Amino acid sequence: MAEHDLIDRTRTLGEHATDARTTSSTAAALAPVVVGGRRMTIEEVVAIAQHRAPVTLNADPAWRARIERGAAFLRRHLASGATVYGVTTGYGEACVVDVPMALVEALPLQLTRYHGCGMGAYLDDGQTLAVIAARLNSLAYGLSGVRPVLLERLADLINHRVLPRIPSEGSVGASGDLTPLSYVAAALAGERDVLFRGAQRDARGVWAELGHAPLELAPKEGLALMNGTAVMTGLACLAFARADHLTRIAARLTALSTVALDGRAAHFDARIFAAKPHAGQAEAAAWIRADLAGRADTPGHRLQDRYSVRCAPHVIGVARDALSWVRRDIENELNSANDNPLVDPDSEQVLHGGNFYGGHIAFAMDALKTAVANLADLMDRQFALLVDDKFNNGLPRNLSGAAPARAPINHGFKAVQISSSAWTAEALKLTMPASVFSRSTESHNQDKVSMGTIAARDCLRVIELTEQVAAAHTLAAVQALRLRVRGNASTPVPVPLAAFADSVNAQSPFVDEDRALEHELRALTARIAACALMDTAREKVDEEGSDARDR
Incomplete structure (x- = not known):
């Protein structure tokens, strides 16, 4: 990108x-x-x-x-x-x-x-x-x-x-x-x-x-x-756009966390991902690699970063690859005659069947919410590393930006990380598939049903929780980057990450003294959801413009 x-x-x-x-x-x-x-x-x-x-x-x-x-x-x-x-x-x-x-x-x-x-x-x-x-x-x-x-x-x-x-x-x-x-x-x-x-x-x-x-x-x-x-399909279209956006955010935050933790860019070498050719995994690694371009690993540091950093492309890649077939099934359902009976004007026949069954959307949403919940878990684990001074390679405990004299009473991002874990746990809890909970209804006429709309609603709730985790992780990772640079002014910060951090700080300044972050978290969560949908619409226009130029 x-x-x-x-x-x-x-x-x-x-x-x-x-x-x-x-x-x-x-x-x-x-x-x-x-x-x-x-x-x-x-x-x-x-x-x-x-x-x-x-x-x-x-x-x-x-x-x-x-x-x-x-x-x-x-x-x-x-x-x-x-x-x-x-x-x-x-x-x-x-x-x-x-x-x-x-x-x-x-x-x-x-x-x-x-x-x-x-x-x-x-x-x-x-x-x-x-x-x-x-x-x-x-x-x-x-x-x-x-x-x-x-x-x-x-x-x-x-x-x-x-x-x-x-x-x-x-x-x-x-x-x-x-x-x-x-x-x-x-x-x-x-x-x-x-x-x-x-x-x-x-x-x-x-x-x-x-x-x-x-x-x-x-x-x-x-x-x-x-x-x-139509209800499950319309909701699924919105879920797809927001899930797609979350994969990109997770990649960006992995790159930001790598710099903040003084981690190793070598984990994202293209040759590693060529050896295991899952397309989505390679795509996620390429995004992270682009964000880290020009970064040289520090000699003498831990040889391998922890899994939540080193294996991030492998986690994000599952969601990226799932999105490919999820798109196929959503768009097939969107572009189908799915009522009963069908009235064929060409053969002049009435066809009684079951195209109203939402099984494809149900399964797609059950799978997508699991992939997205794994993104929440990934981001929450990275966040946990950032706030823990046993694992964050010299950053202050809980990412506190307080002056030494005020440090004993400042707790930085401690509570935000607890909340992030709560949101993650709720997202993971909701991954129970809805599609397996078919109920016989309507005098056993509708005796096998899809639960597709419940699956789509569950998926949107998991996405909402994951966007909250992403907002919390974003604020923490930007704080961690500022603290890393404050501790070592010569820390190289790749241009995309510097621009990203500046834009976040414009809305949520560096946390030196503890303050309530609820309003900043809510604002950033809303931006994440809105940008996902708006950017999806803009990408469609850009693609159509490119097609027109090609013609």
């Missing part, structure tokens, strides 16, 4: 906001994401979630005609007296219950209403936008029997920031994210509350303000909106 990109990752949220108004790179990020007839990427979902990109439906007449053909075929199929699950029958175990034609039109709204039983914290704005983008993209594959107007209204939710209040709890991740997605469907129908322009509003009133009547859901449209994996 280029040096300026790594330094960018320490910038304040205010600087990011300024960039959004002033730089041509970020201006390009506001180009609409085209939905329909193409694959959507994780980076595009992140850009939508961060209010950095609106969406637009594909202008290709052939794509729109295919959507219309699916809805038209379903109408003809029903008119012929055919039986279609969830359209002329009840839902789930009630598929044996016939719905009279006089009630078919009322059935979709009934589905949204009885699923309005979610609990727990509400998804935040970015998560809600990611969920809507995932559902819109799935339905745009033209295998769900929905009308173009439904896709247009989903796009309106994104572009006008009409955000359904979606409770996070209540999905078992098979038969789709039924309960949380019922809040999206209800919002389209003008029911329940939404957030709009910073206020909680009645959905019907918001549609009126936007010049639209609430959508009257056609047969199958309630089921098409709800019977899919």
Whole structure:
């Protein structure tokens, strides 16, 4: 990664906001994401979630005609007296219950209403936008029997920031994210509350303000909106971006800790990683090596640093390599028709199956949270070395910067390291896989379920805790670097690390006398999470610009 990109990752949220108004790179990020007839990427979902990109439906007449053909075929199929699950029958175990034609039109709204039983914290704005983008993209594959107007209204939710209040709890991740997605469907129908322009509003009133009547859901449209994996997939896209960022931070902090501990750069020699050719491991080592460029090892010091430093590329590399297949599975799910039944406009058949099953996302999130928790453990172990004067090669106990006369009553980063260990322990505790806790539900119709949404929520919580560990480690490692230089002014500090330390100190000054660090930790944790998502969106734009230049 280029040096300026790594330094960018320490910038304040205010600087990011300024960039959004002033730089041509970020201006390009506001180009609409085209939905329909193409694959959507994780980076595009992140850009939508961060209010950095609106969406637009594909202008290709052939794509729109295919959507219309699916809805038209379903109408003809029903008119012929055919039986279609969830359209002329009840839902789930009630598929044996016939719905009279006089009630078919009322059935979709009934589905949204009885699923309005979610609990727990509400998804935040970015998560809600990611969920809507995932559902819109799935339905745009033209295998769900929905009308173009439904896709247009989903796009309106994104572009006008009409955000359904979606409770996070209540999905078992098979038969789709039924309960949380019922809040999206209800919002389209003008029911329940939404957030709009910073206020909680009645959905019907918001549609009126936007010049639209609430959508009257056609047969199958309630089921098409709800019977899919959009919640777990949208959350997984955000988790991916933040996990990717954490691998880069862990590499940067390993380099910083190496200098602060007066450790050995030789541990990251490219020849070592060529001998064990895991791509992610070599990538992490290359990042650390670039940060340490020009550093010469001190003769006579410990021949081998402890594992948390020496083996850092091996730990980070597991996460890097996992991200490659996690991306594959998230983007395959994102770009799939995952409701039931499918309505094929080409063969004019209704296909009853189980594409709503979220097993791939569940397993990906279970694996990713384990890889990320290992990053928390790695950073916490490095932090422990920094504060312990038995292992930190001459730094003050607990990284106290106090003058000698005040040293007896100053404790530096002692409590921060205790808190870091608490956050790490909680992250590690949450690595129990959610996907193995399938529960038989709904009269044993849904008797094997994925738990994908719980896995995605757990993964985001592990990431949040790990970002807190990263923030604590960052402040401590920068303090340790300053103390090392103060003790030996001739200590060589590679340029990327010096710039990184300066940017951190601009927001959190050197700790000479003990002070409460909560607000600085909270601010830095927020910056880490926000920069992860914003930089992901920017990288997408940079890649597209490069592709355009190549063409």
